[in-house]
Amino acid sequence: MDKIRLENVSYVYNRGLPFEQVALDNVSLSIRAGCVTGIIGHTGSGKSTMMQLLNGLAEPTSGRVFLDGYDINAKAEDLYEEWSALPEYAHLSKGARKKAIRREVARRRAELCFRVGLVMQYPEYQLFEETVEKDIAFGPRNMKLSEEEIGLRVREAARFAGLDEELLQKSPFDLSGGQKRRVALAGVIAMRPEVLVLDEPAAGLDPAGRTRILDGILRYQRTTGSTVLIVSHSMEDMARYCDDVVVMGDARVLMQGERREIFSHTQELTDAGLDIPQITHLVRLLRERGVPLPENIYTVEDAVLAVQALFAE
Amino acid sequence: MPELFIHTEDLCFTYDAEGPDAQPALKGITLDIYKGEYVAVLGHNGSGKSTFAKLLNLLLEPTSGRLTVAGMDLTAPSIGEKELLELRRNVGMVFQNPDNQLVATIVEEDVAFGPENLGIPHPELRTRVDEALEALDMTAYAQHEPHRLSGGQKQRVAIAGILAMMPKCIVFDEATAMLDPSGRREVLRTLRMLNREFGITILNITHYMNEAAEADRVIVINDGTLLADGTPDEVFAQRQRLCEVGLEVPQCTELLCRLREAGIDIPGERISSAESCADLIVAALGRHAEKGGKCHG
Amino acid sequence: MKNVAFGQYYPADSPLHRMDPRAKVILAILYIVCTFLCKNAISFACLVLSALVLVVLSHLPLRLILRSMRPILFIIVFTSVINIFMTKGEHLLTPADWRIKIYAEGLWNALFMVLRISALILGTGIFLTYTTTPIALTDALERLLSPLKKIKIPVHDFAMMMTIALRFIPTLTEETEKIMNAQRARGASFSTGSLINRAKALIPILIPLFVSAFNRAFDLASAMECRCYHGDEGRTRLKVLHYRASDLVAVLLMLSFGVGVFFLNRLGIGPHLS
Numbered sequence: 108m109d110k111i112r113l114e115n116v117s118y119v120y121n122r123g124l125p126f127e128q129v130a131l132d133n134v135s136l137s138i139r140a141g142c143v144t145g146i147i148g149h150t151g152s153g154k155s156t157m158m159q160l161l162n163g164l165a166e167p168t169s170g171r172v173f174l175d176g177y178d179i180n181a182k183a184e185d186l187y188e189e190w191s192a193l194p195e196y197a198h199l200s201k202g203a204r205k206k207a208i209r210r211e212v213a214r215r216r217a218e219l220c221f222r223v224g225l226v227m228q229y230p231e232y233q234l235f236e237e238t239v240e241k242d243i244a245f246g247p248r249n250m251k252l253s254e255e256e257i258g259l260r261v262r263e264a265a266r267f268a269g270l271d272e273e274l275l276q277k278s279p280f281d282l283s284g285g286q287k288r289r290v291a292l293a294g295v296i297a298m299r300p301e302v303l304v305l306d307e308p309a310a311g312l313d314p315a316g317r318t319r320i321l322d323g324i325l326r327y328q329r330t331t332g333s334t335v336l337i338v339s340h341s342m343e344d345m346a347r348y349c350d351d352v353v354v355m356g357d358a359r360v361l362m363q364g365e366r367r368e369i370f371s372h373t374q375e376l377t378d379a380g381l382d383i384p385q386i387t388h389l390v391r392l393l394r395e396r397g398v399p400l401p402e403n404i405y406t407v408e409d410a411v412l413a414v415q416a417l418f419a420e
Numbered sequence: 421m422p423e424l425f426i427h428t429e430d431l432c433f434t435y436d437a438e439g440p441d442a443q444p445a446l447k448g449i450t451l452d453i454y455k456g457e458y459v460a461v462l463g464h465n466g467s468g469k470s471t472f473a474k475l476l477n478l479l480l481e482p483t484s485g486r487l488t489v490a491g492m493d494l495t496a497p498s499i500g501e502k503e504l505l506e507l508r509r510n511v512g513m514v515f516q517n518p519d520n521q522l523v524a525t526i527v528e529e530d531v532a533f534g535p536e537n538l539g540i541p542h543p544e545l546r547t548r549v550d551e552a553l554e555a556l557d558m559t560a561y562a563q564h565e566p567h568r569l570s571g572g573q574k575q576r577v578a579i580a581g582i583l584a585m586m587p588k589c590i591v592f593d594e595a596t597a598m599l600d601p602s603g604r605r606e607v608l609r610t611l612r613m614l615n616r617e618f619g620i621t622i623l624n625i626t627h628y629m630n631e632a633a634e635a636d637r638v639i640v641i642n643d644g645t646l647l648a649d650g651t652p653d654e655v656f657a658q659r660q661r662l663c664e665v666g667l668e669v670p671q672c673t674e675l676l677c678r679l680r681e682a683g684i685d686i687p688g689e690r691i692s693s694a695e696s697c698a699d700l701i702v703a704a705l706g707r708h709a710e711k712g713g714k715c716h717g
Numbered sequence: 718m719k720n721v722a723f724g725q726y727y728p729a730d731s732p733l734h735r736m737d738p739r740a741k742v743i744l745a746i747l748y749i750v751c752t753f754l755c756k757n758a759i760s761f762a763c764l765v766l767s768a769l770v771l772v773v774l775s776h777l778p779l780r781l782i783l784r785s786m787r788p789i790l791f792i793i794v795f796t797s798v799i800n801i802f803m804t805k806g807e808h809l810l811t812p813a814d815w816r817i818k819i820y821a822e823g824l825w826n827a828l829f830m831v832l833r834i835s836a837l838i839l840g841t842g843i844f845l846t847y848t849t850t851p852i853a854l855t856d857a858l859e860r861l862l863s864p865l866k867k868i869k870i871p872v873h874d875f876a877m878m879m880t881i882a883l884r885f886i887p888t889l890t891e892e893t894e895k896i897m898n899a900q901r902a903r904g905a906s907f908s909t910g911s912l913i914n915r916a917k918a919l920i921p922i923l924i925p926l927f928v929s930a931f932n933r934a935f936d937l938a939s940a941m942e943c944r945c946y947h948g949d950e951g952r953t954r955l956k957v958l959h960y961r962a963s964d965l966v967a968v969l970l971m972l973s974f975g976v977g978v979f980f981l982n983r984l985g986i987g988p989h990l991s
Contacts, residue, residue: 117454150570162902164901225899226842227898232895233921245900284465381601385630385694389671399704404487410671414701509945523941524852524884526852528955532955533722537944567891
């Protein structure tokens with residue numbers, strides 16, 4: 108089942124101005140529900156623009172974005188015909204029906220940013236509250252949840268993000284870089300989004316920090332069965348965490364599919380300007396020297412097994 | 421005998437030393453760095469590696485211990501305004517966020533900022549700026565506005581600005597952390613070039629293992645103390661110790677170590693680059709085949 | 718928003734663009750004086766003519782210039798109305814029994830005032846904003862005002878602050894946009910609700926923005942220290958400004974224009990500003 112579908116989506120910055128720039132050019136793709144999908148591409152390939160289209164922060168210049176089969180940018184007028192036949196609207200008078208449909212479209216639109224949670228690049232720069240707890244509660248509070256529910260969600264989100272309970276009363280500005288990043292992640296997770304979209308969640312962190320935040324994301328995904336999209340240019344992280352991979356380049360989708368399938372196209376990936384993991388580079392060097400290893404090795408674990416097999420012969 | 425450039429003896433630094441929340445960041449570092457070396461300083465966030473960098477040109481003052489840079493005793497009371505300028509001319513520094521270190525609105529004027537402060541007169545000033553831009557391959561962008569450049573380009577402008585001061589040493593304080601892979605490659609190429617062609621001593625403070633593998637020497641700082649010091653091969657051989665303090669080793673090193681742990685005999689010390697690892701594996705496979713052949717034969 | 722140039726500098730290669738920015742500051746001041754010297758129809762005609770010459774010399778599209786007049790439209794209309802209805806003179810245009818009396822002098826006054834305001838905006842716009850980058854302007858002001866350093870006015874420091882502000886405006890604009898998007902993604906809304914609620918809604922933007930601006934300022938200060946910045950003592954400049962003969966000619970022309978206007982005002986021909 109597809110959670111998200113993009114149909115012929117284009118996005119143009121500064122349309123009609125001399126510095127017009129096409130960020131997405133007729134992009135079509137689908138994201139499987141309950142999976143971790145990596146969106147990978149070099150800077151300027153359009154991947155960051157795409158994520159803003161998914162929760163309605165930006166509207167495509169043309170084309171449609173579907174969440175659970177519903178066009179998130181649909182206008183009430185366009186839906187009138189189709190929805191009139193539905194039981195909840197059929198019995199209403201024309202005027203009341205129009206009004207009800209308009210209300211429903213507005214409601215879906217408003218709830219979109221809670222259903223599709225967006226964690227931007229360097230999200231620690233969005234923290235503003237006096238305490239970590241209040242900051243994480245910002246999203247749930249905007250959802251107009253009860254105080255009790257908010258408290259519950261803050262604690263749950265902090266657990267997912269790997270934040271100790273005692274951090275909750277601290278000021279977010281007193282934390283380390285990695286902790287701040289995880290507070291920002293918790294702030295989005297606290298809205299319990301069905302889809303979690305992250306732009307370079309591990310950028311700039313040290314190895315321990317990287318592992319901690321990516322594990323937190325995975326913990327949320329595994330526990331709640333939500334759909335996760337990670338935008339990144341690190342193939343090493345993609346190889347470790349993603350089920351599916353979408354490769355972007357020059358505002359287009361170059362490839363999409365399951366990780367194994369995509370990662371077997373080593374040459375195309377290099378051509379798309381991506382950095383192949385060092386281990387893949389090593390395997391390639393070995394193959395060039397006649398060592399019979401499979402081409403699509405992207406993790407150290409796979410490489411250990413493959414080389415061990417050679418020595419076992 | 422190479423010339424000594426940086427010498428530290430039991431160097432300590434404590435943030436807010438007199439205050440109630442005194443936090444020791446460096447707890448006694450003793451090391452020597454020679455002229456023309458390319459050194460990577462590894463450590464996780466908060467290990468004290470950035471503090472170490474900031475001491476080298478007196479952005480921070482040592483709390484105790486000795487620190488000599490370019491023959492100047494930085495802990496001596498005789499350090500005044502004039503000495504400070506001389507030190508900072510000798511030891512340039514490039515920071516993490518490319519946006520926060522560019523001052524001017526035009527690339528070439530930013531590159532000129534350092535030499536202008538040093539009072540370099542015309543026409544030398546013009547020559548220095550042009551040569552620095554040329555060395556960093558940014559001549560075509562001389563008249564551009566910095567905020568329209570890519571991250572890697574911005575960092576190159578920042579480096580050009582330091583190079584135009586003709587320093588003996590450049591310290592890169594996580595200068596690649598905010599860049600994408602291509603930007604990182606650009607900057608790393610530049611580091612190598614500055615070291616080889618200009619003979620500049622390079623200190624690259626980083627937490628990327630692949631970057632450290634490119635240096636001639638790796639220093640690992642953990643919790644304010646020196647954890648390891650040696651060639652990349654020597655340092656990465658201590659994989660267990662590095663992992664214990666939250667660091668990794670390059671994937672190739674990781675592979676080799678794990679194979680060895682699994683009882684496979686792959687001898688050799690050059691374990692930090694993909695090329696040398698490939699050599700070791702091929703050699704080991706050759707020996708393995710020979711042995712196997714003998715058995716079967 | 719990312720790509721909108723700050724200021725209204727219009728890149729082109731015209732005689733005015735090439736002129737020394739210091740000369741342009743002087744010319745702008747002289748031009749302002751000239752607009753105030755104009756008193757009668759002939760001198761105002763010359764003013765209109767000079768404005769046309771400036772437009773031609775600047776290579777700016779007429780559309781741009783007209784657009785720059787839009788913000789002052791209200792002032793133009795307002796002064797016209799005041800002048801038309803409030804000026805008393807000898808040549809009554811409306812029938813004598815009307816309550817509202819309009820005099821020919823009033824119409825002339827209105828026309829003169831409109832011309833004066835327009836020329837003022839046009840002149841400063843062409844000299845100081847459209848053909849001069851903000852940074853060149855800062856530079857010119859620093860150098861023109863440098864004699865004030867002798868009486869301990871920190872001209873250089875002000876210029877440096879201005880330069881840094883200009884450098885960081887695009888960066889902070891982009892940052893504001895990013896923060897707004899991040900908070901919107903957490904369900905914040907900036908455009909609905911009462912005035913108080915809207916002001917409250919700004920907190921999640923302003924606090925991160927201030928924090929980041931302070932961090933940037935701190936980083937920048939370190940970077941500047943590392944690059945040996947220590948005020949303007951002993952500082953040289955990459956950019957050398959040279960007055961050229963054409964700059965001198967332009968200033969002389971402007972001066973003679975002023976003198977000309979001064980004498981034209983003495984001629985008692987035609988209607989004049991009362």
